[in-house]
Each structure stands twice: as structure tokens, then as C-alpha cells.
Amino acid sequence: MYPEDKIKVNIVLTKDFMQATIRRMKLKRILLILGLSFMLFSCATRGSGVKVQQPDAGQPAPAVEQPDAGQPAPAAEQPAAEQPAPAAEEKVPAETDPGTVKPETAETAVVRPTEEGAITVTREVFSRTFADIETLITELSRIIKAENYDAWIKFLTKDYIAKYSDPVELAELSTQPLLQKYNIKLRSLKDYFSYVVVQSRSNAKLDDLVFLSNDKVKAISVINGQRVILYLLENSNGSWKIGTMQN
Numbered sequence: 303m304y305p306e307d308k309i310k311v312n313i314v315l316t317k318d319f320m321q322a323t324i325r326r327m328k329l330k331r332i333l334l335i336l337g338l339s340f341m342l343f344s345c346a347t348r349g350s351g352v353k354v355q356q357p358d359a360g361q362p363a364p365a366v367e368q369p370d371a372g373q374p375a376p377a378a379e380q381p382a383a384e385q386p387a388p389a390a391e392e393k394v395p396a397e398t399d400p401g402t403v404k405p406e407t408a409e410t411a412v413v414r415p416t417e418e419g420a421i422t423v424t425r426e427v428f429s430r431t432f433a434d435i436e437t438l439i440t441e442l443s444r445i446i447k448a449e450n451y452d453a454w455i456k457f458l459t460k461d462y463i464a465k466y467s468d469p470v471e472l473a474e475l476s477t478q479p480l481l482q483k484y485n486i487k488l489r490s491l492k493d494y495f496s497y498v499v500v501q502s503r504s505n506a507k508l509d510d511l512v513f514l515s516n517d518k519v520k521a522i523s524v525i526n527g528q529r530v531i532l533y534l535l536e537n538s539n540g541s542w543k544i545g546t547m548q549n
Contacts, residue, residue: 413513420512428511435521435535436508438542442533447504451495459536459545467491506532518545 413428415421423431438457445453455463465471472488475481475498481488486497510522510529517537523530536545 416510416512419514421515423513423516428513431513431519432508432511435511435519435542438535439506439508439521439532442544443504443506446500446506449496449500451492454495454499455491457543459538459543461546462544463491465546466494503532508532 412422412424442454442457445457467490469489472490472494475494476486476488481497486493488494488497507523508521509524512520512522514520519535521532521535523532534545534547535542
């Protein structure tokens with residue numbers, strides 16, 4: 303072999319050797335990188351004691367699998383005893399329950415006597431009677447103001463007519479200072495109506511009732527702070543009429 307041929311062969315062998323060396327160096331670098339990566343990965347997973355597919359212990363667990371201990375448990379999971387009782391289930395003690403205190407009604411309320419000889423009646427009876435007599439007195443005041451004697455005597459009991467037609471009673475009434483002042487002598491029931499009733503009952507107003515019985519009451523008016531008897535009324539056959547204190 304000529305020297306030139308040997309040089310060519312050496313050149314070829316040198317190139318092959320260098321290429322093989324380069325490939326070995328690349329392979330070692332790749333293996334080194336893989337080895338370092340494996341070592342780092344092994345160190346990261348060795349201290350946790352868990353499998354590779356489980357999440358890292360240093361990271362917070364998902365909220366769905368492990369709730370945070372610092373947050374309150376959902377209301378549905380709390381024991382029933384710790385929840386406040388519904389207001390509807392609370393009971394008011396019997397002694398303070400408003401339902402046990404019955405309000406005063408027309409059937410239970412009563413009107414106490416205000417003077418000797420009077421009786422107690424229910425509020426219902428008092429209210430009904432007061433309304434009836436108030437209507438009566440309004441009508442009487444209209445008749446008296448008009449000086450309608452014939453209409454007035456229809457509201458009188460027989461005892462009232464007899465008493466104020468009696469000459470002895472009329473003579474006694476004629477001694478009253480106001481009648482004497484004007485020299486008025488009462489001689490009949492009509493005189494009594496004209497000089498006494500018209501002068502004192504034209505503007506009568508009912509303020510109170512005093513029950514003497516279920517069918518006899520005093521109609522009271524308050525004048526200048528004083529209680530004045532307007533009429534003594536008697537119920538006869540469902541109608542109230544003017545009676546006398548002697549009955």
C-alpha cells in the first residue's frame with residue numbers, strides 16, 4: 303500500500319472514531335440528565351410517604367375531599383341540639399299567656415250601683431237602656447221646647463198625672479222661690495207643664511243612668527259638676543214613661 307493510501311485510511315478511521323466519541327458523549331449527557339431528574343424526583347417523593355399519583359402533602363387538599371378545619375361545618379351537618387329552636391315551637395308560660403286573660407265583654411262587665419238602693423246590671427243592659435232613654439229624652443226635649451202639652455202627656459204614667467194634678471201638691475210647689483218671685487200659682491197639670499217643665503227640661507241632656515230595678519231608672523244630667531235627676535222613668539209594656547219617686 304502506498305503511503306498516500308495509508309493516510310486516507312487513517313483519516314477515515316479518525317473521522318469514525320471522532321463521530322463515535324461524540325455519540326458516546328451525547329449519550330452520557332442524556333443519561334446524566336435523566337439520572338439527575340430521577341434523583342430530584344425521588345427526593346421530592348421520598349419524604350412524603352405517599353404514592354406518586356397522590357397530591358403533594360405540602361399542598362392543601364381539595365375542599366371537596368377534606369374541608370378546612372378553620373371553617374365552620376355546613377349547617378346541615380351540625381347537630382340539631384346546637385341549632386336554636388324555631389320561634390313557633392316556643393311556648394309562653396301559662397301565667398303570662400295573653401290568651402288566658404279574657405277581655406271584659408258586654409256579657410261579663412257590670413255597672414256597679416252609684417247610690418243606695420241601686421242595682422248592678424251588665425254593661426250590655428246599661429248600654430242598650432242608655433241608648434233607648436237617650437232617644438226618648440231627645441224626643442221629649444223637642445216636644446217640651448215646642449210647648450206641646452198634648453204630646454207631652456202621652457209620655458206620663460198614671461201616677462205622675464195624678465200627683466201633679468193634685469191641688470195639695472200644686473199648692474206646695476207654688477211656694478218655690480222662683481214661682482213666688484213671679485207670683486205664679488199652679489192650679490193644674492197644664493200649669494205645671496208650662497211654668498215648671500218647659501222652663502227646666504227644654505234642653506235636657508242624658509249623662510248617666512242609675513238602675514233602681516230592671517224596669518225603673520233615674521235619668522241623670524251633670525250640670526255645673528252636679529248630678530241632677532232629669533226624670534224617673536218606668537218601663538211599661540216595652541215603653542219608657544215618666545214616673546214619680548213615690549212608686
